[in-house]
Amino acid sequence: MTIAFLVVTATATAQDITSTMSADQAAQVVRIAVPFPELRPIGAAATAPVNSEEVRQGFFGPLTRDIAYSGIMAIAPVPPSVPVTSELLKSIQAQFHLQLNVWTEGQEYVVEAWLVDQSGAAQLKKRYRAPATALSRTAHMLANEIVKTLNGRPSVFLSQIAYASNRSGNWEIWLMDWDGANQRKITNHGVLSILPSWSPDNERMVYTSFARGTSDMYIISRRGGERTRVNSRLSLNTSATFSPVSNDIAFVGSVSGNPDIYLIKDDSSNVRRLTTTGSIESTPEWSPTGRQISFTSGRSGTPQIYVMDAEGTNVRRISHDGTWNDDATWAPDGERVAYTSRVNGRFQIRIANLITGESRIVAGEGSNEQPTWSPDGQWIAFQSNRNGRWQVYRMRTDGRDLLQLTFEGENKGPDWSKKPE
Amino acid sequence: MKKMSKIAVAGLAALAILVLPACKTNRKKIDPVVTPPVQETTAPEVAAPPVSTDTEVQEPDDFVRETTPPEDVRPTEIEALNRWAQERGHVRDAYFTYDEATLDGAAQDALQSSATWLKGEGSGYNVLLEGHCDERGTEQYNLALGDRRANTAKDYLVTLGINSGRIRTVSYGEERPFDEGHDDSAWAKNRRAHIVLVQAR
Numbered sequence: 001m002t003i004a005f006l007v008v009t010a011t012a013t014a015q016d017i018t019s020t021m022s023a024d025q026a027a028q029v030v031r032i033a034v035p036f037p038e039l040r041p042i043g044a045a046a047t048a049p050v051n052s053e054e055v056r057q058g059f060f061g062p063l064t065r066d067i068a069y070s071g072i073m074a075i076a077p078v079p080p081s082v083p084v085t086s087e088l089l090k091s092i093q094a095q096f097h098l099q100l101n102v103w104t105e106g107q108e109y110v111v112e113a114w115l116v117d118q119s120g121a122a123q124l125k126k127r128y129r130a131p132a133t134a135l136s137r138t139a140h141m142l143a144n145e146i147v148k149t150l151n152g153r154p155s156v157f158l159s160q161i162a163y164a165s166n167r168s169g170n171w172e173i174w175l176m177d178w179d180g181a182n183q184r185k186i187t188n189h190g191v192l193s194i195l196p197s198w199s200p201d202n203e204r205m206v207y208t209s210f211a212r213g214t215s216d217m218y219i220i221s222r223r224g225g226e227r228t229r230v231n232s233r234l235s236l237n238t239s240a241t242f243s244p245v246s247n248d249i250a251f252v253g254s255v256s257g258n259p260d261i262y263l264i265k266d267d268s269s270n271v272r273r274l275t276t277t278g279s280i281e282s283t284p285e286w287s288p289t290g291r292q293i294s295f296t297s298g299r300s301g302t303p304q305i306y307v308m309d310a311e312g313t314n315v316r317r318i319s320h321d322g323t324w325n326d327d328a329t330w331a332p333d334g335e336r337v338a339y340t341s342r343v344n345g346r347f348q349i350r351i352a353n354l355i356t357g358e359s360r361i362v363a364g365e366g367s368n369e370q371p372t373w374s375p376d377g378q379w380i381a382f383q384s385n386r387n388g389r390w391q392v393y394r395m396r397t398d399g400r401d402l403l404q405l406t407f408e409g410e411n412k413g414p415d416w417s418k419k420p421e
Numbered sequence: 422m423k424k425m426s427k428i429a430v431a432g433l434a435a436l437a438i439l440v441l442p443a444c445k446t447n448r449k450k451i452d453p454v455v456t457p458p459v460q461e462t463t464a465p466e467v468a469a470p471p472v473s474t475d476t477e478v479q480e481p482d483d484f485v486r487e488t489t490p491p492e493d494v495r496p497t498e499i500e501a502l503n504r505w506a507q508e509r510g511h512v513r514d515a516y517f518t519y520d521e522a523t524l525d526g527a528a529q530d531a532l533q534s535s536a537t538w539l540k541g542e543g544s545g546y547n548v549l550l551e552g553h554c555d556e557r558g559t560e561q562y563n564l565a566l567g568d569r570r571a572n573t574a575k576d577y578l579v580t581l582g583i584n585s586g587r588i589r590t591v592s593y594g595e596e597r598p599f600d601e602g603h604d605d606s607a608w609a610k611n612r613r614a615h616i617v618l619v620q621a622r
Contacts, residue, residue: 171596192593192596192597194560194596195560195561208564210591213591214589214591215564215591215592235568235590235592236564236565236568236592238561238564238565238592239561239564252561252564252565254565254568254572256572256576257522257568257569257571257572257573257575257576257590258569258572259565259568259569280522280562280565280566280569281565282561282562282564282565283559283561283562296559296561296562298520298562302520303520303558303559303562324520324558324559324562326558326559326561326562327559327561340559347559369559369560370559370560370561412560413560
């Protein structure tokens with residue numbers, strides 16, 4: 001399925017890719033001409049034949065999709081077989097021309113990119129060397145440089161999404177690029193491993209695994225390899241999440257069937273209990289400053305979302321609609337929280353503004369759960385069963401530009417990396 | 422002793438018949454209890470998988486997949502024992518209503534008959550109580566809810582005289598449904614505290 005998807009989308013030309021934009025956004029976007037790369041060095045003959053389909057699927061497709069989804073750029077269609085000149089750029093109302101040259105040297109691709117404005121001045125010059133398997137990474141790196149050049153801020157194109165997948169026969173922790181490419185298995189427990197959560201430096205993940213027969217927390221590098229168990233000496237050990245500012249991990253621990261929110265250091269020391277009610281507490285999530293923690297509690301009779309200070313004080317309820325709310329997660333701005341909210345018998349993603357108190361549903365088919373914000377706050381990844389089985393999707397925070405990211409087996413519990421680069 | 426246990430079983434069966442019709446989901450679990458006692462006494466303690474004529478019991482393949490015996494036991498034997506004990510009704514799972522972790526009459530009855538067996542014929546085994554939830558909740562809250570269900574069942578077994586040191590708990594939340602269906606019948610089966618017998622160390 002994944003392969004078919006990649007073929008279909010990658011063979012689309014740049015002109016075919018459009019991102020729906022509001023009128024405000026459309027007025028602000030930079031139009032950029034992106035013809036298919038010349039498959040040779042500038043002003044020289046190709047030294048070896050270049051597989052144009054590999055360049056299209058591995059590089060040009062991801063690059064043009066990133067540009068189209070950037071929110072700050074739109075692709076200006078270029079007539080075929082016409083040299084891109086300043087006059088042409090003006091006639092198609094393009095402010096920039098991205099001149100691309102791609103060729104091979106030995107086992108590697110060389111990618112050269114010039115971002116040229118209407119006056120002919122190069123605003124960005126980049127050269128990359130990469131094996132064929134890293135062409136899409138090259139595309140994301142180049143697209144990120146273009147966004148930084150135009151916007152002064154990094155994009156989300158280099159961010160990663162962690163999730164759980166059962167496609168290997170067991171639930172394991174997997175990673176993928178922001179566009180669903182490069183899906184790869186990180187853990188190899190051979191049992192039930194779920195609920196990955198990124199460290200603030202994008203280097204590690206903490207997750208829950210039943211490797212010892214009961215549920216425990218483990219930390220693993222994003223490159224895989226050795227895992228470390230975080231030993232709380234409590235039961236449950238689920239929903240673990242790194243503090244954005246310290247080496248604390250918030251998690252759900254349980255003593256005698258009373259699940260509460262606890263903190264623990266990532267070296268298994270200094271366990272602290274934050275909630276003390278007899279009701280069920282679950283699903284802690286740090287605010288971006290690390291000063292507050294949201295969580296789910298059944299203290300009112302149904303699961304609802306609450307926020308407390310990171311010391312466990314000053315608890316207040318923030319969800320008021322729906323009979324089952326869970327999975328709260330903070331936007332990078334610290335003002336908005338997305339969570340899963342049961343509406344008319346189905347779960348939907350709800351985004352609440354903590355300052356105004358207003359909330360709205362981002363409507364979708366099926367049940368939609370476990371939202372996670374992109375590091376720039378523009379996108380939300382989540383799981384949906386709208387096509388029968390749990391898969392991970394991505395959409396803008398207002399529901400536009402929906403894209404299914406996973407197709408093999410079942411996939412759930414996405415967590416978007418915290419830093420853009 | 423055997424006579425007494427037969428009487429106890431017959432009494433529990435009668436009780437089950439009185440109590441259980443209120444709980445639709447438990448009907449399938451009644452049948453093993455009312456099978457003739459002679460079958461029960463002749464069954465070997467650690468039986469080879471009995472050939473069951475009861476078409477309503479769970480598929481064996483399902484059951485094997487759901488149990489996770491610890492590494493220090495011989496899996497084929499303990500799995501067969503668990504299947505046998507469930508089919509005979511020696512141990513019976515406790516079922517819950519939606520978003521609830523309290524034991525209703527039927528659930529208490531199931532745990533009472535389980536405790537009776539665990540104190541008698543099954544006194545050589547320890548218990549792993551698995552808390553399970555249906556899919557109509559959220560994954561993370563359901564893990565916590567499953568923990569409470571498993572511990573509610575554990576606490577009741579302890580009040581019935583089972584040593585708490587014999588019982589461990591684990592929550593699977595909605596991760597390992599017994600019935601993969603998406604209707605009331607499937608959901609009812611998936612909200613349970615599931616008793617797994619493990620070899621005492």
